[in-house]
Ligand SMILES: *[C@@H]1O[C@H](CO)[C@@H](O)[C@H](O)[C@H]1NC(C)=O
């Protein structure tokens with residue numbers, strides 16, 4: 001689990017432009033490098049902010065515990081829900097691009113990473129019958145002496161805990177993610193991210209809420225090409 005908000009003494013490094021580095025979490029490398037022996041999170045093998053050995057704990061289903069965080073406090077996640085949870089974990093731990101969205105105050109955290117609406121809706125659907133006791137998975141736990149997480153509240157199905165995919169994406173991990181208005185300039189933690197990342201990183205005006213329509217258009221065009229190519233190769237990404 002992304003355990004960032006807990007780092008109370010997070011040094012506020014005056015943004016020394018570490019966009020090419022990694023986040024500063026307890027498992028992160030200083031800089032991304034290839035990890036050919038990844039067990040999971042292979043989307044990031046070519047350039048990874050996690051060591052291959054980190055992914056061992058994600059390699060066996062059901063995943064019980066990642067670092068100090070138990071994933072099964074309200075029972076085992078279903079396979080499909082677990083897969084989405086893994087994709088989020090992999091992005092946070094391993095993506096060489098996560099630091100582009102580094103949290104201004106917590107250097108081990110991300111802020112407002114744009115997720116695709118369809119990704120959030122699919123994720124919600126996959127998890128709706130699974131249960132959780134935390135609305136905000138960063139904050140809503142009782143931590144014991146060894147830093148392990150315990151439920152503070154009762155377990156409830158996701159479909160009761162979160163109103164919909166948007167609510168889940170934008171609140172489950174605190175400020176980490178937002179749902180994008182674009183269907184292209186957004187991440188879904190699969191190979192299509194390569195297209196989105198190219199256009200998201202080329203964005204010059206950082207905080208412009210509405211991306212230029214030409215960037216959107218260019219992204220859509222490239223995504224179509226990418227999808228056609230993938231179909232030819234006969235291997236979908238989902
Ligand atoms: C994982 O591998 C890295 C580099 O090979 C090493 O520094 C680290 O101690 C390893 N971690 C564990 C938990 O084995």
Ligand SMILES: *[C@@H]1O[C@H](CO)[C@@H](O)[C@H](O)[C@H]1NC(C)=O
Nearest residue numbers: 121162163164165166167168
């Ligand atoms: C999702 O839930 C939020 C919070 O309850 C609500 O404001 C929003 O309108 C909902 N969105 C959709 C598409 O139903």
